[in-house]
Structure formats: C-alpha cells, structure tokens
Amino acid sequence: MIELGPLVLMRPWWLAALPVLALATVLALRRADGLGAWxxxxxxxxxxxxxxxGHVIEARPDPRPRWLGGAAALLSFGLAGPATRNADAPAFRNLDAVMILLDLSPSITEGGSLGAAQAAVSRVIDRHGTRPVALAVFASESFLVSVPVEDPEPLQSAIAVLDAGTMPVAGSRPDRALAMARDALRDAAAERPDVVLVSDGGAVGPEAQAIARDMAADGIRLSAVFVAPGAPPYGAPPPDRAALAALVAVGGGRLVEAGDTAALEALLQDRTGAGLAETARRTLLFEDHGRLLVALAFAAMLPLFRRRKAP
Structure with missing residues (x-):
C-alpha cells in the first residue's frame, strides 16, 4: 500500500504494467497510420x-490503438486500487497495534539528534500499513501522546512540533516507558502488537530488560531504532547501542539505525498485511474507487467491438 496524500493505492504493483502498455501503444500507433501495409x-x-x-492518398489513422491504450491504462490504474479513507469507518480496539516510544531525554533533545529521531518515527508511521499506531514520549517520566489510531496525519502533526521544551522533566527512564507500553497493550488485549523504542540507548539497564522479557511472554514484540547523539550534553547518560541490541534480543525484535531508510521501512513489514484482519480492515477503513475506473475502462473499449460496415 502506498499513500499519495489523501489518495492511497492499495495494490500498487498493478502500476508496473503502465510502461509496457505505453510502449505497446506507441508501437501500435506507428503501424496504424493507414499505410502500414504499404x-x-x-x-x-x-x-x-x-x-x-502526390501519388500517395493519405489514409485515415486507425484510432483503435489510442482507445485500447487509454482503456488499458485506466484498467491498470483501477486495479491498483486508488482509495480514500472512509470518514465513517469504525474504530478498532483489539487489533495488532504498534506503539512507538520516542526518547525526549536531554541526550536527544540537546545532543543534536532530535531531527533524526523525528524523521525515523515519521518513516515508521508512514510504513505502518493499516495497523493502529500509538505514540508516547519519555524522559524520566512517560507521557502518552496518542492512543492507537489508523489515520497517521494527527501523529505526523504531533511529531513535527516536538522540541526540547516538550517534556516537563529531564532524565532518562526507558524502563518506565516500556512498562507503560506493556500495561497499555495488555489492557487493550492487542493482537500481535509491536513496540518500537526510538532512543540512543542511554540508561537502558536490567530493569528495561526485565520488562522486555515480560512483554515477549505476552506476545509483544520489541524493536528499537538507534539514534546516536552528535554531542551529548554534560551529565547525560552516554549512548549505548549495545544495550539496545541486548534489549531487542530479549524482546524478539530488531535493531535498526535511524539513518537507514530501507531498514526503517522494513521494520514492521513482516507483520503488515499479514492475516485476514488486515484485509478486512482495509475494506472498512478505505473506499476503493478502483471498481469505477475498471468499469470506465471497459466502457471505453466498447467502440472497439462495434460492427464494421462492409466495403
């Protein structure tokens, strides 16, 4: 699924046929000027x-290749599943939610890597499919920014305004953020949930590993995005990538770098689109306009089947 502003392509692989159709149409037009046989x-x-x-009587070009090429392109775009979000869609509760925990401790906000952390979170949200996504931020305390929602726009807006003054407290307690995520997902009885910790690994210790072990026992997978601060402020816990790696090993997830776009996009892809829940959810969340385009494509082909007059 690809999002293009308000438009969503639910089956974008059908667009791969467009270059082939364009080439076939051009070749057919070259041979359909009425003089191809000569x-x-x-x-x-x-x-x-x-x-x-003046010994050549110009023949009338055959319009059929244009009609057929245009109809085939319309059919391809219709099969790609252009859709818009259904404003009247029901709200889901017990589905495979994703909770993102964003580190806003001083080592991130004052260390010059807040922008990288925001970009990483934004990329993960862009690739979440139709899974509901929740966002929380933490320093020495944790705060829930948004409950799980299917529409990414409110989350993207919230991420864009985060800065060094967002948190009312300093410090860094990722274990408290993990505990909040565990309790929230337990209460929601979420199906195959994911937690993504976006942090520099500072202050990740035995407490966080114990919570990650509890989460894994509950079926909650924990992954992490490592954000390396450029210049950690004085007194802040040093970045610790190894601690994050050990944490995700316990949590059953993966560790990726904030600057690795491909890895960020693939972080949740193994669960995105899996199972019947995803298919049913897409049907409810989106209005597929592809059927109308497919009908128009077949209507455009009707003139090609009209009976020709005998000479």
Missing part, C-alpha cells in the same frame, strides 16, 4: 518520393 512492401526512399509527388 510501408512493409515499398522501399522507404521510394515511398517518400511517391508521397512528395
């Missing part, structure tokens, strides 16, 4: 001379 049996230079002398 061009095959008459030398090109001789044909040009005959045309210059």
């Amino acid at each position: 061009r095959q049996v008459v030398d090109a230079e001789l044909f040009a001379v005959l045309r210059r002398l």
Whole structure:
C-alpha cells in the first residue's frame, strides 16, 4: 500500500504494467497510420518520393490503438486500487497495534539528534500499513501522546512540533516507558502488537530488560531504532547501542539505525498485511474507487467491438 496524500493505492504493483502498455501503444500507433501495409512492401526512399509527388492518398489513422491504450491504462490504474479513507469507518480496539516510544531525554533533545529521531518515527508511521499506531514520549517520566489510531496525519502533526521544551522533566527512564507500553497493550488485549523504542540507548539497564522479557511472554514484540547523539550534553547518560541490541534480543525484535531508510521501512513489514484482519480492515477503513475506473475502462473499449460496415 502506498499513500499519495489523501489518495492511497492499495495494490500498487498493478502500476508496473503502465510502461509496457505505453510502449505497446506507441508501437501500435506507428503501424496504424493507414499505410502500414504499404510501408512493409515499398522501399522507404521510394515511398517518400511517391508521397512528395502526390501519388500517395493519405489514409485515415486507425484510432483503435489510442482507445485500447487509454482503456488499458485506466484498467491498470483501477486495479491498483486508488482509495480514500472512509470518514465513517469504525474504530478498532483489539487489533495488532504498534506503539512507538520516542526518547525526549536531554541526550536527544540537546545532543543534536532530535531531527533524526523525528524523521525515523515519521518513516515508521508512514510504513505502518493499516495497523493502529500509538505514540508516547519519555524522559524520566512517560507521557502518552496518542492512543492507537489508523489515520497517521494527527501523529505526523504531533511529531513535527516536538522540541526540547516538550517534556516537563529531564532524565532518562526507558524502563518506565516500556512498562507503560506493556500495561497499555495488555489492557487493550492487542493482537500481535509491536513496540518500537526510538532512543540512543542511554540508561537502558536490567530493569528495561526485565520488562522486555515480560512483554515477549505476552506476545509483544520489541524493536528499537538507534539514534546516536552528535554531542551529548554534560551529565547525560552516554549512548549505548549495545544495550539496545541486548534489549531487542530479549524482546524478539530488531535493531535498526535511524539513518537507514530501507531498514526503517522494513521494520514492521513482516507483520503488515499479514492475516485476514488486515484485509478486512482495509475494506472498512478505505473506499476503493478502483471498481469505477475498471468499469470506465471497459466502457471505453466498447467502440472497439462495434460492427464494421462492409466495403
């Protein structure tokens, strides 16, 4: 699924047919100018001379390749599943939610890597599919920014305004953020949930590992995005990538770098689109306009089947 502003392509692989259709249409047009058969049996230079002398009666170009090419392109786009979000869609509760925990401790906000952390969170949200996503931020305390929602726009807006003054407290307690995520997902009875910790790994210790072990026992997978601060402020816990790696090993997830776009996009892809829940949810969350385009494509082909008059 690909999002293009308000428009969503639910089956974008059908667009791969467009270049082939364009090439086939161009080749057909070159042979459908009404003189294609003569061009095959008459030398090109001789044909040009005959045309210059007025001995060639220009035939009417065959419009069928244009009709067929346009209809096929419309059919391809319709099969790609252009859709818009259904404003009247029901709200889901017990589905495979994703909870993102964003580190806003001083080592991130004052260390010059807040922008990288925001970009990483935004990328993960862009690739979440139709899974509901929740967002929480933490320093020495944790705060829930948004409950799980299917529409990414409110989350993207919230991420964009985060800064060094967002948190009312300093410090860094990722274990408290993990505990909040565990309790929230337990209460929601979420199906196959994911937690993504976006942090520099500072202050990740035995407490966080114990909570990650509890989460894994509950079926909650924990992954992490490592954000390396450029210049950690004085007194802040140093970045610790190894601690994050050990944490996700316990939590059953993966560790990726904040600057690795491909890895960020693939972080949750193994669960995105899996199972019947995803298919049913797409049907309810989106209005698929592809059926209308497919119908128009077949309507555009109707003139190609009209009976020709006998000469």
